[in-house]
Amino acid sequence: MNNISQYLLGYGIRPSIQRIAIMRYLTNNRTHPTVDEIFEVMRKQIPTLSKTTVYNTLKLFVEQGAAIYIGIDEKSGRFDGCVTPHGHFRCKKCGKIIDLDMEINNLLPENFHGTIDEADFYIKGTCEDCIVKNN
Amino acid sequence: MNNISQYLLGYGIRPSIQRIAIMRYLTNNRTHPTVDEIFEVMRKQIPTLSKTTVYNTLKLFVEQGAAIYIGIDEKSGRFDGCVTPHGHFRCKKCGKIIDLDMEINNLLPENFHGTIDEADFYIKGTCEDCIVKNN
């Protein structure tokens, strides 16, 4: 019983081989991958893996709160294994997504009276690396 | 020459019948509609209207800065004719999207050094109406 199994169990998720592998990938690689990126990398380790399972698994993770869905990319959804509230920046040049440390809950407007399940701050522009490279 | 034509010309967009109608719809109805919602309403006024034209037009508006794309809905893109920076809240119960008045540019983290093209603050949860109705 490894710590990823423990993590999943803490969110009420049964740890199967596939689920452990996908969660391990998410936590080891903070690249905010798409379903396809996860699938392509994981199939090398688990050749029988189906893309449906990747979809199922990520959907389950998000529903149970073990991962978060990031909608900053218009083309396809991205996922983050870090569930602590923070913002996201996407570079329009290189496509990279960078985490922004922000206390999002402090930023809520005063005149807002609903309950909050999720909050994300999305920024798009050009990252420092691309500015330096003059891309 | 009406004021919507003027508005579009100010963004370098030639005002065709379709473009004026779609921009008028966006500014008169602050409902953050999807392409499909716009198409269904507009085809009653312009029966020959094609969904492709709605896509083309909204894409052009966003490129030219006359409207903004809202990625808060995982299913499909939404659009806002108000280009002044502000946040968005989506109620998970009724699906409604509400504008949040916020000076988004004041919220950027200090350690961030990229350039910014777009910024949006997304919140999801339950709106006041749905809380009152106990939906």
Place this chain on the structure above:
DNA sequence: TTCACTGCAAATCATTTGCAAGGCC
């Protein structure tokens, strides 16, 4: 044995593209 999980294939849905016709300068 039962029930959850997996994986394949087919279906669906949003969006894009190719291309021909129409309209404006």
Place this chain on the structure above:
DNA sequence: GGCCTTGCAAATGATTTGCAGTGAA
């Protein structure tokens, strides 16, 4: 005439669904 705009149909790509096989409690 030439170019921009439009609209239809087909293509694409992401995601979901149906269903049968597998495996673990």
